Amino acid sequence: MTLIKSISGIRGTIGGKPDNGLTPLDIVKFTSAYGTWILNNNKTTTDIKVVIGRDARISGQMVSGIVTGTLIGLGINVIDLDLSTTPTVEMAVTELNAQGGIILTASHNPKQWNALKLLNEKGEFISELNGQEILRLAENSDFNYAEVNNLGTYKVNNDFIEQHFKKIIDLPYVDVEAIKNANFTIVIDAINSSGGIVVPNLLQRLGVKNIKVIHGEPNGNFAHNPEPLPEHLTDLSKEVLKQKAHLGISVDPDVDRLAFVCDNGEMFGEEYTLVAVADYILQKNKNANTVSNLSSTRALRDVTEANGGSYSASAVGEVNVVKMMKETNALIGGEGNGGIILPELHNGRDALVGIAIFLTHLAKFGKSISELRKTYPNYCISKNKIELTPQIDVDKVLASVKEKYKDQPVNTIDGVKIEFDKEWVHLRKSNTEPIIRIYSESMSIEAADKLANKIIADIKAIIEN
Numbered sequence: 001m002t003l004i005k006s007i008s009g010i011r012g013t014i015g016g017k018p019d020n021g022l023t024p025l026d027i028v029k030f031t032s033a034y035g036t037w038i039l040n041n042n043k044t045t046t047d048i049k050v051v052i053g054r055d056a057r058i059s060g061q062m063v064s065g066i067v068t069g070t071l072i073g074l075g076i077n078v079i080d081l082d083l084s085t086t087p088t089v090e091m092a093v094t095e096l097n098a099q100g101g102i103i104l105t106a107s108h109n110p111k112q113w114n115a116l117k118l119l120n121e122k123g124e125f126i127s128e129l130n131g132q133e134i135l136r137l138a139e140n141s142d143f144n145y146a147e148v149n150n151l152g153t154y155k156v157n158n159d160f161i162e163q164h165f166k167k168i169i170d171l172p173y174v175d176v177e178a179i180k181n182a183n184f185t186i187v188i189d190a191i192n193s194s195g196g197i198v199v200p201n202l203l204q205r206l207g208v209k210n211i212k213v214i215h216g217e218p219n220g221n222f223a224h225n226p227e228p229l230p231e232h233l234t235d236l237s238k239e240v241l242k243q244k245a246h247l248g249i250s251v252d253p254d255v256d257r258l259a260f261v262c263d264n265g266e267m268f269g270e271e272y273t274l275v276a277v278a279d280y281i282l283q284k285n286k287n288a289n290t291v292s293n294l295s296s297t298r299a300l301r302d303v304t305e306a307n308g309g310s311y312s313a314s315a316v317g318e319v320n321v322v323k324m325m326k327e328t329n330a331l332i333g334g335e336g337n338g339g340i341i342l343p344e345l346h347n348g349r350d351a352l353v354g355i356a357i358f359l360t361h362l363a364k365f366g367k368s369i370s371e372l373r374k375t376y377p378n379y380c381i382s383k384n385k386i387e388l389t390p391q392i393d394v395d396k397v398l399a400s401v402k403e404k405y406k407d408q409p410v411n412t413i414d415g416v417k418i419e420f421d422k423e424w425v426h427l428r429k430s431n432t433e434p435i436i437r438i439y440s441e442s443m444s445i446e447a448a449d450k451l452a453n454k455i456i457a458d459i460k461a462i463i464e465n
Helices: 026-039 059-074 086-095 126-141 160-169 174-181 193-203 234-243 270-284 301-304 318-328 353-367 369-373 395-406 447-462
Strands: 003-006 009-013 049-054 078-084 100-104 111-119 154-156 187-188 212-213 247-251 260-261 290-295 311-314 330-336 339-341 380-387 416-420 425-430 435-443
Touching: 003 126, 003 260, 003 301, 009 026, 009 260, 026 059, 026 111, 026 126, 026 395, 049 059, 049 416, 059 078, 059 100, 059 111, 059 395, 078 311, 086 111, 086 160, 100 380, 160 193, 160 353, 187 193, 187 234, 187 311, 193 212, 193 247, 193 353, 212 234, 234 247, 234 260, 247 353, 260 270, 270 290, 270 301, 270 330, 270 339, 270 353, 270 369, 290 301, 290 318, 290 380, 301 311, 311 318, 318 339, 339 353, 353 369, 380 447, 395 416, 395 447, 425 447, 435 447
Parallel strands: 049 078, 049 100, 078 154, 187 212, 187 247, 290 311, 290 330
Antiparallel strands: 003 009, 009 111, 100 111, 247 260, 330 339, 380 435, 416 425, 425 435
């Protein structure tokens, strides 16, 4: 059993002993700590509200019931979106003037996992400082529950997903008429979660009539590994070819990551979801800025600069991307895992807005999705890791690599990233084990692997010396 306590939330496998898995006692403890943090930061507010929502995991209703009861026990009013999406909950926090939100999802993790993802009053993931305070409250059981006359209330809101759709459709980048006229045939892999409900409904509102859903029943029994990577999307690829569809759409269980399959059954590339959506927006907003994290493809920088804008790289993690986007006044940003952040809508990854803008882009492009993919630089990322003994000082190793390549452009805001013309390598140490993660990118996977192997050899030489 596994329980991981981090600054952004609590995730773990269901069952086991307390403090070793995500048990009911752990759910109560960390929900109590989060609720107490909310109360401590809103002492002059009488109507304290927290929005909750969940994906379709088998454990979702159980976790939701415990979270709800705990918040009510603290005197907090709960607005429950029930089966929903991460971006919908994020938007609801601000729209409903709530003081926070909890998303009950382990994102792309397998079905035995669940998590409490914690939001602040802006509908954004909590900061590192806030996360440390919540963990301190949990460690010390520093909470005080409400007396009977001061208990919180409970209200279900099943309407907010429609508000989410409306705000997407009202965006200037979404052209329903163009999508409708394109007469797309689309296959959706909904991975037996919330996407099975929300994605087909969104497509219908966008004027798409020919929709085929696979793995659509939201029962939490994921038909395959829920991370939308090529090796997990073989069913979708086969169905796109079988249906002679224009494209396939894949989302993760909480619908904040997005990947496409081309008409020829090949992957559009998870890294290129953000690139294509950003490109369409940047064509309409010249000289605009973008942000992605250090481990994302260089292609976003290329399309940004081609449109006269400035690109910035943040530390890995959605909260860091959002922070950098605010600092640089970025129009769009996100992560290379298929996560699109459009501040005009809200400051969180949102597969639904990505779908609407991408389909508009494709409809106006007037050719196939495989032809659209050819218009972007064809970078390839190699992902590797090197395991070290616990005695090795990883920080010193990274510092030595930085020194070795000091004549190259180096970024150290999150590990060490070294650029070699249009190639790069990014080294990050794991926070939980003696591992250095090594991501590299080049114009071919062979070249990316070669660059990674070169850096791995450098690290081994540094350790030996």
